[in-house]
Amino acid sequence: MVQYGNEVFTNIYPQIVPNALFDFVQEKIEGNRYGKHDSDAVYILKGKMKCGYCGKTITSESGTAKSGEVKRYYKCYGRKNEGNGCQKDTIRKETIESLIVNSTLKFFEDRLNLSTVADKILELHQKRVADTSVLNLLLEEKASLTKSIDNILDAIAEGYRSSKTKEKLEEFEARLDIVEGKILIEKAKEKSAISKEDIIKFISKCTKKEPLQMIKLLIKEIILYDDKVEIYYNYIDKKSPDEFEHQAFLFYTENVDLYMKDDYKLKEQDYILNMLVYMFI
Numbered sequence: 001m002v003q004y005g006n007e008v009f010t011n012i013y014p015q016i017v018p019n020a021l022f023d024f025v026q027e028k029i030e031g032n033r034y035g036k037h038d039s040d041a042v043y044i045l046k047g048k049m050k051c052g053y054c055g056k057t058i059t060s061e062s063g064t065a066k067s068g069e070v071k072r073y074y075k076c077y078g079r080k081n082e083g084n085g086c087q088k089d090t091i092r093k094e095t096i097e098s099l100i101v102n103s104t105l106k107f108f109e110d111r112l113n114l115s116t117v118a119d120k121i122l123e124l125h126q127k128r129v130a131d132t133s134v135l136n137l138l139l140e141e142k143a144s145l146t147k148s149i150d151n152i153l154d155a156i157a158e159g160y161r162s163s164k165t166k167e168k169l170e171e172f173e174a175r176l177d178i179v180e181g182k183i184l185i186e187k188a189k190e191k192s193a194i195s196k197e198d199i200i201k202f203i204s205k206c207t208k209k210e211p212l213q214m215i216k217l218l219i220k221e222i223i224l225y226d227d228k229v230e231i232y233y234n235y236i237d238k239k240s241p242d243e244f245e246h247q248a249f250l251f252y253t254e255n256v257d258l259y260m261k262d263d264y265k266l267k268e269q270d271y272i273l274n275m276l277v278y279m280f281i
């Protein structure tokens with residue numbers, strides 16, 4: 001049982017929530033009981049949530065009741081500060097934070113889910129690595145730049161000099177530096193083979209961290225509606241090349257029930273909380 005101001009909640013944090021989260025939330029509740037300023041509260045989903053209706057950031061908001069109790073919410077920035085007409089409801093901080101944290105832990109703590117997701121990630125990663133079209137374009141550009149530079153150098157050797165030639169030469173050389181850098185990155189990508197075990201280790205490591213850290217590492221974005229939540233997870237370690245920044249997979253949740261949908265379906269007997277996993281490239 002948790003007493004929060006005048007309200008008493010029972011069983012709001014199910015057993016699945018590790019002690020770290022419970023202590024963390026408890027600490028925040030304790031902290032605020034003594035009338036500390038609200039900036040002490042940590043909004044663990046800050047910067048990660050967007051409004052499903054108008055696309056604006058979901059921002060934090062708090063208010064103090066007559067009783068002195070501080071109530072905390074997440075609210076659409078478009079509605080709150082821009083008056084854009086968005087009607088998205090505000091949501092209690094505790095409600096959405098525990099939903100996100102619990103859904104994430106429940107899903108990833110299941111070895112079968114983790115293994116299936118890792119297989120899919122690996123498949124996409126390998127497809128990406130096998131794609132050499134970007135590298136080929138860069139190599140073509142390098143050859144063309146090298147040829148242009150050689151031509152200018154030849155002209156200079158024959159005594160042809162002008163400020164324009166020098167300018168062009170510098171421009172080509174600068175571009176060549178950039179292209180060569182990109183080639184290195186593309187080639188490194190080929191070598192950055194990851195294994196299924198790496199993926200599992202990364203995700204497991206994230207889920208063992210405190211909720212704030214876990215969310216920072218694992219969650220790319222949350223799209224919040226009044227009746228559903230879409231959670232986009234990162235699936236590549238930040239250390240990997242930046243071309244992975246758009247890769248994510250999605251859990252789609254409606255109320256607290258989570259549904260599986262679309263192109264990547266686990267077998268029915270594998271359902272955990274009816275979760276849905278979409279994979280994106």
Ligand SMILES: [Zn+2]
Nearest residue numbers: 051054076086
């Ligand atoms: Zn909105």
